[in-house]
Structures are given as structure tokens and as C-alpha cells.
Amino acid sequence: MTTVALKQIQKRYGAVEVIRGVDLQISSGELVVFVGPSGCGKSTLLRMIAGLEPISGGELAIGGARMNEKAASERGIAMVFQSYALYPHMSVYKNMSFGLETLRMPKPEIDKRVRKAAEVLQITQLLERKPKQLSGGQRQRVAIGRAIVRDPKIFLFDEPLSNLDAELRVQTRVEIAKLHADIGATMIYVTHDQVEAMTLADRIVVLRAGKIEQHGTPLEIYNKPVNRFVAGFIGSPKMNFLDVSVIERRDDGVVISLAGAKVVVPLVDRTGAGATLNLGVRPEHIKVNGAGSVHLGVLTITHIEHLGGQTIVYGRLADKQTLIVAMEGQTLLGTGETLNVSIAPEHCHLFDAEGRRLAD
Amino acid sequence: MTDTAHLPSAVEADSTPDGDKHSPMKRALIYALLTAVSFIMLYPLLWMVSSSFKPENEIFATTSLIPQEFTLDAYRRGWNGLSVSFGHMFLNSLLISVLVVVGNLISCSMAAYAFTRLQFKGRGFWFALMLGTLMMPQHAVLIPQYLMFLKFGWVNTIMPLVVPKFFAIDAFFIFLMVQFFRGIPRELDEAAIMDGAGPLRIFLKVILPLSTPVMATAAVFSFIWTWDDFFAPLIYLNDIEKYTAQLGLRTFVDATAQSDWGALLAMSTLTVLPIFILFLLFQRLLIEGIATTGMKR
Amino acid sequence: MSIADASNSKPPLSVRLRGQLGGYGFLLPWLLGFVVLTLGPAVSSFYLSLTDFGLMGSAKWIGAENYVRIASDDPRFWTAMKVTFTFVLLSVPLKLVFALAIAVALNKGLRGLTIFRAIFYLPSLIGGSVAIAVLWRQVFSGDGVLNQVLSALFGYEGPSWISNPSTSLYTLVLLAAWQFGSSMIIFLAGLRQIPTDMYEAASIDGASRRRQFIKITLPLLTPVIFFNAVILTIDAFKAFTSAFVVSDGSGGPIDSTLFYTLYLYQEAFTNFRFGYASALAWVLVVIIAFFTALSFMSAKYWVHYDD
Numbered sequence: 014m015t016t017v018a019l020k021q022i023q024k025r026y027g028a029v030e031v032i033r034g035v036d037l038q039i040s041s042g043e044l045v046v047f048v049g050p051s052g053c054g055k056s057t058l059l060r061m062i063a064g065l066e067p068i069s070g071g072e073l074a075i076g077g078a079r080m081n082e083k084a085a086s087e088r089g090i091a092m093v094f095q096s097y098a099l100y101p102h103m104s105v106y107k108n109m110s111f112g113l114e115t116l117r118m119p120k121p122e123i124d125k126r127v128r129k130a131a132e133v134l135q136i137t138q139l140l141e142r143k144p145k146q147l148s149g150g151q152r153q154r155v156a157i158g159r160a161i162v163r164d165p166k167i168f169l170f171d172e173p174l175s176n177l178d179a180e181l182r183v184q185t186r187v188e189i190a191k192l193h194a195d196i197g198a199t200m201i202y203v204t205h206d207q208v209e210a211m212t213l214a215d216r217i218v219v220l221r222a223g224k225i226e227q228h229g230t231p232l233e234i235y236n237k238p239v240n241r242f243v244a245g246f247i248g249s250p251k252m253n254f255l256d257v258s259v260i261e262r263r264d265d266g267v268v269i270s271l272a273g274a275k276v277v278v279p280l281v282d283r284t285g286a287g288a289t290l291n292l293g294v295r296p297e298h299i300k301v302n303g304a305g306s307v308h309l310g311v312l313t314i315t316h317i318e319h320l321g322g323q324t325i326v327y328g329r330l331a332d333k334q335t336l337i338v339a340m341e342g343q344t345l346l347g348t349g350e351t352l353n354v355s356i357a358p359e360h361c362h363l364f365d366a367e368g369r370r371l372a373d
Numbered sequence: 374m375t376d377t378a379h380l381p382s383a384v385e386a387d388s389t390p391d392g393d394k395h396s397p398m399k400r401a402l403i404y405a406l407l408t409a410v411s412f413i414m415l416y417p418l419l420w421m422v423s424s425s426f427k428p429e430n431e432i433f434a435t436t437s438l439i440p441q442e443f444t445l446d447a448y449r450r451g452w453n454g455l456s457v458s459f460g461h462m463f464l465n466s467l468l469i470s471v472l473v474v475v476g477n478l479i480s481c482s483m484a485a486y487a488f489t490r491l492q493f494k495g496r497g498f499w500f501a502l503m504l505g506t507l508m509m510p511q512h513a514v515l516i517p518q519y520l521m522f523l524k525f526g527w528v529n530t531i532m533p534l535v536v537p538k539f540f541a542i543d544a545f546f547i548f549l550m551v552q553f554f555r556g557i558p559r560e561l562d563e564a565a566i567m568d569g570a571g572p573l574r575i576f577l578k579v580i581l582p583l584s585t586p587v588m589a590t591a592a593v594f595s596f597i598w599t600w601d602d603f604f605a606p607l608i609y610l611n612d613i614e615k616y617t618a619q620l621g622l623r624t625f626v627d628a629t630a631q632s633d634w635g636a637l638l639a640m641s642t643l644t645v646l647p648i649f650i651l652f653l654l655f656q657r658l659l660i661e662g663i664a665t666t667g668m669k670r
Numbered sequence: 671m672s673i674a675d676a677s678n679s680k681p682p683l684s685v686r687l688r689g690q691l692g693g694y695g696f697l698l699p700w701l702l703g704f705v706v707l708t709l710g711p712a713v714s715s716f717y718l719s720l721t722d723f724g725l726m727g728s729a730k731w732i733g734a735e736n737y738v739r740i741a742s743d744d745p746r747f748w749t750a751m752k753v754t755f756t757f758v759l760l761s762v763p764l765k766l767v768f769a770l771a772i773a774v775a776l777n778k779g780l781r782g783l784t785i786f787r788a789i790f791y792l793p794s795l796i797g798g799s800v801a802i803a804v805l806w807r808q809v810f811s812g813d814g815v816l817n818q819v820l821s822a823l824f825g826y827e828g829p830s831w832i833s834n835p836s837t838s839l840y841t842l843v844l845l846a847a848w849q850f851g852s853s854m855i856i857f858l859a860g861l862r863q864i865p866t867d868m869y870e871a872a873s874i875d876g877a878s879r880r881r882q883f884i885k886i887t888l889p890l891l892t893p894v895i896f897f898n899a900v901i902l903t904i905d906a907f908k909a910f911t912s913a914f915v916v917s918d919g920s921g922g923p924i925d926s927t928l929f930y931t932l933y934l935y936q937e938a939f940t941n942f943r944f945g946y947a948s949a950l951a952w953v954l955v956v957i958i959a960f961f962t963a964l965s966f967m968s969a970k971y972w973v974h975y976d977d
């Protein structure tokens with residue numbers, strides 16, 4: 014169990030700066046998930062921690078010791094690759110024992126470890142097979158098995174589930190969570206699937222263009238996104254953003270004009286009358302027919318998706334702004350019909366013109 | 374992505390880009406044409422083989438490919454037609470070819486591994502130079518090399534034919550292996566790095582075991598070209614006991630003064646035979662090797 | 671960027687050295703070979719070309735004299751040039767045309783492709799050997815197979831093609847053309863790279879097969895044609911064994927098969943004029959380099975690249 018500390022970590026490829034000063038403290042035994050859009054540098058950051066990619070600037074410390082110059086093998090890290098990267102010519106057993114043999118561990122000890130890991134992952138019956146003879150899910154387990162036999166202090170995962178089908182993904186996700194609970198190692202997990210992020214993480218780190226936008230527990234990120242980007246990135250369906258302007262500042266908040274109507278939103282941050290803001294409302298927080306106290310207007314339905322347990326309603330407000338509503342249960346509504354939509358004041362997120370969250 | 378190495382396979386035998394659209398007539402025509410061309414191309418070879426089994430007086434009496442009288446006489450005459458038997462020269466050729474194969478496999482795979490998998494200063498520069506030597510005619514270095522080997526006392530030994538191959542002098546094979554190594558997913562190396570393996574262990578335990586196809590290709594080409602080589606043995610080997618089969622055959626041409634065509638053709642057939650056998654066994658590898666490097670020979 | 675920052679970004683010497691050592695460790699055999707067997711000899715052969723140097727005695731500096739003599743006072747050099755250029759200019763196009771034609775025919779999705787491919791490839795695998803040169807000598811001799819066939823089929827009594835100076839070179843051209851197989855394989859691989867939907871689109875547009883060949887196949891194949899042409903040209907300049915065996919090492923009859931490499935060999939290893947032969951070698955290098963460069967320069971006018 015060990016800590017990981019990133020101080021102003023940078024990565025440059027020639028003149029291109031891919032990671033632009035990342036600061037992060039990961040405590041021992043924590044499971045941290047990196048999320049962000051494609052190309053934001055998640056893999057690069059992970060590979061720098063692993064030692065596969067030289068660090069261009071800043072300092073990486075593991076367990077308090079500087080690691081920048083240490084070879085990958087000296088960092089006490091194991092990594093699970095997206096494509097599994099199993100050695101195709103070796104049996105499952107050999108795949109798992111390869112690292113231990115590299116360490117010149119005695120044969121009986123290797124055997125003990127491999128068998129124990131195989132048992133934990135329920136792949137004992139597969140030990141003599143070649144990777145080609147395994148299903149995707151089984152390969153995934155072998156890849157994890159290869160990581161755990163060495164008993165590393167830190168696990169890195171780079172989108173380990175993206176090659177699995179939906180069902181297997183859920184199942185393996187649960188198993189990784191269980192694995193983390195069992196062995197309690199520090200884990201860093203890269204994904205662009207936000208459900209994975211929300212369900213697995215002790216802490217989520219949202220990256221954009223090589224910088225950390227926000228980090229915090231899943232609920233912190235969900236409830237208090239620091240900016241429009243994070244707000245839009247976490248949550249499904251995506252948060253709605255409505256253009257609003259401030260009409261009046263009052264002691265208990267601001268009065269904004271929305272679809273012609275005046276709405277009071279609680280807000281402590283300073284913002285003057287006349288400012289243009291973004292009101293963020295999550296689809297699942299929108300109430301139909303007057304349950305919430307902040308009235309958003311009348312929604313004309315343009316499209317409906319029936320998911321069974323949930324219904325996603327797409328529509329337009331009077332001023333043509335689009336809005337997505339996620340309703341619990343099922344509905345008999347059709348397109349063209351209208352809904353009165355509202356929201357509880359505590360579920361309103363206001364962002365300024367630059368996209369920063371205005372504190373509430 | 375899969376986790377198996379992608380083996381370059383430029384030649385998939387039976388997929389057909391624009392088949393089935395030809396009329397049966399046209400197809401038959403194409404077949405007939407191809408068959409005719411094949412026959413004309415193979416005729417000299419077939420004639421060589423069949424004549425080697427004919428008695429001397431029959432060789433020029435008929436163009437038929439089937440010997441009327443089958444005899445191994447020409448082989449007997451040819452085998453001992455020189456002061457040193459062809460068997461001896463075949464062994465010389467075999468020894469040289471095997472050593473060259475070993476040298477090429479070791480040295481070229483090392484170079485290819487460095488070029489594709491290791492990071493070091495000047496890699497691009499050296500790689501460009503290596504590609505340059507692919508194109509460079511050997512004549513530019515021939516004479517100084519000869520003089521150097523002369524000084525080493527290596528002339529009239531197999532050293533000049535073998536030793537350079539342990540120094541990756543055949544850039545073609547480096548190129549061939551580079552092409553192949555590039556197809557092996559880099560994540561395998563990285564997984565091995567995470568497993569604590571160094572460059573040598575990755576090379577031996579990951580890259581080489583996955584490279585058996587290209588190693589086999591390189592080995593077969595290497596063997597065939599060395600077996601076939603005439604120029605280098607001609608320059609470096611003087612004593613008939615040291616001769617390769619190719620040199621022996623060429624000497625035999627003079628020795629028979631072109632009077633014993635039967636024996637000459639018999640020995641010709643024998644020197645081609647090993648290549649032909651390798652061709653039958655490894656045809657697919659050879660063809661893929663040519664197709665993936667785009668190099669001819 | 672601060673100085674502290676820059677130093678931070680570089681691992682210490684020991685770590686950097688470890689990486690370099692790994693790379694150079696594996697490259698070492700090649701590197702040694704390159705320096706000792708290629709670079710050094712190339713330099714010293716250029717030096718030798720400026721000297722008078724034989725088997726006995728030491729190299730005597732004579733400046734450009736060898737080159738002057740090559741250009742102005744060596745009829746055999748010009749014969750060799752003529753023979754070699756004739757050989758290159760005939761054999762390369764012949765090979766290309768055969769290779770392309772057969773490749774296109776084989777690419778029609780016929781059954782038995784693998785067998786035909788193997789048959790056509792075989793000659794280029796064994797064609798460089800002494801045995802084949804010996805065979806060729808027989809086939810084209812006065813009482814050889816060719817004349818037997820000619821007289822059997824047409825009653826034509828042919829001459830000895832090999833010992834007739836006006837035909838001997840063409841027998842070698844034919845021998846080279848016979849070995850079109852490996853170029854054919856490269857063409858086949860190239861043909862397979864052409865996406866099928868191109869043809870489908872063209873068929874829908876109503877293009878005839880001939881038109882498809884001219885408008886799609888050929889342009890898309892130009893990079894392969896170019897590549898083959900360059901490689902074949904270089905190889906043709908270097909041809910040696912067949913001429914040597916067929917002419918008993920003389921380049922005869924009356925120098926009609928005096929390939930450049932053969933002349934070079936004679937000067938170096940029969941007459942032991944190492945200085946002069948080195949100059950000849952460098953002239954060959956320059957010629958090959960010139961033609962390669964020329965092809966690359968011409969490429970932009972006719973070679974079609976996707977990107």
C-alpha cells in the first residue's frame with residue numbers, strides 16, 4: 014500500500030505539450046479514476062506513472078520517494094492494458110509466471126503464487142491454454158492475474174473493459190471493485206465510461222487537454238461540478254444548459270429571466286444584474302407538472318425514448334432552447350404534447366460566461 | 374485489437390478481387406495461355422532433369438522429356454568428374470550456407486530489434502544509413518574488402534564468406550525483420566517491461582518466439598542465396614578442395630570441355646536440387662517474404 | 671521554461687546511458703560491420719581509385735588519371751558500357767511487362783493461382799545459379815535444345831546463339847527476362863491492395879474492363895511499378911554470374927557479353943589492377959546512383975501517391 018504524488022507533471026512531444034502541469038495526491042489504498050474525452054492525455058499520464066513514458070517535467074513520487082528516473086520495474090507497479098497484451102506464445106500459466114521468473118523467484122514460490130491468483134480469478138482450469146483459446150473475458154482475467162501475482166503496491170488500468178461486451182463489462186467492473194476491496198492496493202484506473210468512473214472510484218479525476226479540471230468523490234463531482242465541462246461530462250443523459258440573464262440581485266439569490274418568465278435561483282456569489290449566465294439542470298432532476306419550485310417553462314415534446322424503467326423526453330421550451338428530461342417510469346405522452354417542467358432550487362447549477370460554477 | 378502478433382500476410386492465396394465476372398470462354402483462354410507460358414518456362418528445367426537421366430547419345434537425339442532409356446550413368450561420371458568429388462564440394466557449400474544462416478539470423482535480428490524497439494540517440498540516422506546500404510552495389514567495397522581479408526590471411530578460407538554475415542552485412546534481412554517486428558504489438562514489450570524484463574529478455578522471450586515466420590523466411594533466403602552465390606567463392610576460394618558446388622560446377626564446364634553434357638546436366642540438376650526442395654517446402658514463406666519487403670531476388 | 675525545469679526533465683546520466691547502451695549493444699554487430707566492412711572499404715576504395723596499385727608494391731598516387739583513362743583511353747570500358755546498357759534497357763522493361771501481365775492474369779481470381787504463382791516464381795529463385803547458366807549455354811548452343819525444337823517444328827537450322835556475337839547478349843537478356851517471377855509477386859501483392867470497391871464503383875459508372883485497367887489499376891499500381899523498376903535496374907547493372915559462366919569468364923565472343931561487372935572482375939582479379947578496378951567500381955556506383963536519382967526525380971511526374 015502506498016501513496017502516489019504528482020507534482021506539476023508535464024509531458025511534451027517536441028513542442029507539443031500533452032500534459033500541462035498535473036498536481037495530484039493519491040493516498041494509500043485509494044482507487045482513483047481518470048476520466049476525460051479522447052486525447053486528453055489519460056493514457057499518457059498513466060504511462061508516465063508506470064514508467065513507460067519519460068516524464069518531461071515535474072516530479073513523480075511513489076511512497077514518498079522520487080520516481081522520475083526509476084525504471085518501470087523498480088516502481089512496484091503492475092499495469093493492465095486495454096488490449097490485455099498477453100504473450101500469445103505462452104500459456105496462461107507462463108503469462109502469469111513471466112514476471113516472477115524475471116525476478117528470479119524460486120520455482121515453488123512462483124507456482125504457489127500463480128495458483129493462488131488463478132484461484133482468486135477462477136481461471137485455474139485455463140492455466141495450460143494459450144491466450145488465443147480464451148474468450149475476451151477470460152483474457153481480461155488473465156491480464157489481471159498477471160498483474161496481481163507480483164503483489165504490486167500499485168495497479169494501473171488503462172481502459173481495461175473497453176473490449177468487453179456490455180454484460181461482461183458490468184460483471185468485470187464488480188469484480189475489480191471486489192478485488193480492490195480484497196487486496197486494498199492503490200489503483201489508478203483510466204476510462205472514458207463515466208458509469209465505470211462513478212461506480213468504481215473513491216475519487217474521480219476529470220482531465221481535459223492535459224490538465225485536471227476537477228477531482229473529488231463521485232458525488233462531489235456530480236453535485237458540485239466546478240465548471241460547465243465537468244458538469245456536462247459527468248452524468249447521463251448530459252446536463253442541460255439554458256441561456257439565462259440576470260434581471261435582479263436579491264439577498265436570497267438572483268432573479269433570472271427564463272423563457273420570458275422570472276425565476277428566483279438561490280445564489281450567494283456576486284453577480285450583477287444584466288449578466289448572461291448558463292443554467293445547468295440535470296435531466297433526471299427535472300420535475301414534470303409543478304413538483305419543483307423553480308419553474309422552467311412549458312416544454313413541447315419533439316422526441317421520446319422509452320428505456321422501460323426510464324423515459325427520456327426531448328423537447329423545446331417556448332424560446333426554442335432544447336431540453337432533455339429523464340422521467341422515472343413509463344409515459345403515454347407523445348410528440349407534440351406539452352409538459353410543465355420545473356426543478357428544485359438546490360438542483361440548479363449556474364455557470365458564468367466563462368463556464369465557471371457560481372457558488373450557491 | 375487482438376493480443377496475438379499480427380503476422381504480415383500480404384499474400385492471401387484465394388481471395389479474389391475481380392473474379393467471377395469473366396465469361397467461361399475468356400477464363401478458358403486465360404488458363405490456356407498461363408499453361409502455355411508455364412510450360413515454356415519450365416521446359417528448359419524439365420529438359421535438364423530428364424536429360425541427366427538419359428544416355429549421352431540420346432540427349433541430342435530427341436527433344437522428348439521422357440528418357441527412353443533411364444540411366445544414372447551421368448551422375449556417376451559427374452560425381453567424380455573432378456579431382457575432388459562433388460560430394461566434398463556439396464559439404465563445403467552446406468557448411469558455408471549453414472554458418473551464413475546462423476550469422477544472419479543472429480546479427481540481423483539484433484539490429485532489427487534495436488531499430489524497431491529500443492530508444493537511443495542516432496537511431497534514425499543509423500537506420501537511414503542501413504537503408505542506404507540496401508541500394509549500394511557491393512562493387513564499391515569489393516577490392517578493399519579483398520585486400521583486407523588478404524591481409525588477415527583469410528583468402529582461400531571460408532572466413533570472408535562467413536564472418537561478415539555475423540556483422541549484419543546483409544541489410545535486406547534487417548529490413549525484412551524490421552517490417553515484421555513492427556507488426557508485433559508494442560504493448561507486449563510494455564507488458565514485459567512492467568514485468569521487469571530488460572531489453573535482452575524481451576528480445577529472447579517475447580520478440581524472437583513471435584518471429585518464427587520471419588526467421589524461417591530469412592533462414593531459407595539466406596541459405597538459398599549463399600548456396601547459389603558464385604561471385605564471392607570465385608574470388609575468395611582458390612583450392613579445389615575448398616570449392617563450393619557452384620564453383621565446382623563451373624570448373625566442371627571447363628574440365629569436360631563441353632563434351633560430356635550428360636554429366637554436366639546431372640551435376641547442374643544436383644546443385645539446384647537443394648534449392649528446389651527448399652522451394653517446395655517453404656514456397657509460401659518465400660513468396661510472403663518478397664511481397665512484404667517488396668524486395669526481389 | 672526555467673533552468674530548474676529543464677534539468678528536471680532529463681533523467682541523470684546513468685539512466686540515460688542505460689537506455690543508450692541497450693540500443694547500441696544490440697546494434698553493435700551491425701555497426702562494426704558497417705564501419706569495418708562497408709564505410710571503411712568504401713572510403714579506401716575511393717582512395718585506391720586515385721592510385722596505381724597492383725598485387726605487388728604499394729599504391730602510387732596518380733590523381734584522377736584512372737578516371738581520365740577510363741573516359742578517354744579504354745575501348746573495353748565503352749564496350750562494357752554498351753553491353754551493360756543494352757542489357758539493362760532490354761531486360762528491365764521485358765521483366766516488368768511480363769511480370770505485370772502475368773500478375774494481372776493471375777489476379778483474375780482463377781483457381782490454381784498458387785500453383786501458377788509457384789511455377790512462375792521458381793525461375794527467379796534458381797535463375798542466378800551456375801547450373802542455370804550452364805543449362806542456358808546448352809539450350810542456346812549450336813546443337814542445343816532451342817535449335818532442336820526449331821528444326822523439329824519449323825525445319826529451321828539455327829546458328830549457335832551463344833557463340834554468335836550478334837545474338838549472345840540476347841540470350842542473356844532472355845535469361846534475365848525468364849526470371850520475372852519475384853517482380854510478379856510484388857505486383858500481385860500490389861494488385862491486392864487496390865480496394866475492390868473502386869472497381870465496383872467504376873463498373874456502376876459503366877467503365878469497360880480495359881478502361882478500368884488503364885484508369886484504375888495502372889495509376890494505383892504506379893508506386894509498385896516504380897519500385898520494381900528501380901530494384902530491377904540496380905540488379906541488372908550488377909548482373910554477373912550468367913555472363914561469366916556463359917562466356918567462360920571472358921565476356922566473349924568478342925566482348926559481346928562483357929558485362930560491366932565482368933570487366934571489373936577481370937581488371938581486379940585477373941589483371942590485378944586494383945587501382946584501376948576501384949575507379950571502375952566507383953564509376954558503376956555513380957551510374958547506379960545517377961539512375962536511381964533520375965528515377966526518383968521522374969517519379970513525381972508519373973507515380974501516383976495517395977497522400
Ligand SMILES: Nc1ncnc2c1ncn2[C@@H]1O[C@H](COP(=O)(O)OP(=O)(O)OP(=O)(O)O)[C@@H](O)[C@H]1O
Binds near residue numbers: 051
Ligand atoms: N508519441 C506521441 N507523439 C506525439 N503526440 C502524442 C504521442 N502519443 C500521444 N500523443 C498525443 O497526446 C495526447 C494524449 O494522448 P493519450 O493517448 O494520452 O489520450 P487518451 O486520453 O488516452 O485518449 P483515449 O481516450 O483516446 O485513449 C493526444 O492528443 C495524442 O495525440
Ligand SMILES: [Mg+2]
Binds near residue numbers: 056
Ligand atoms: Mg488512452
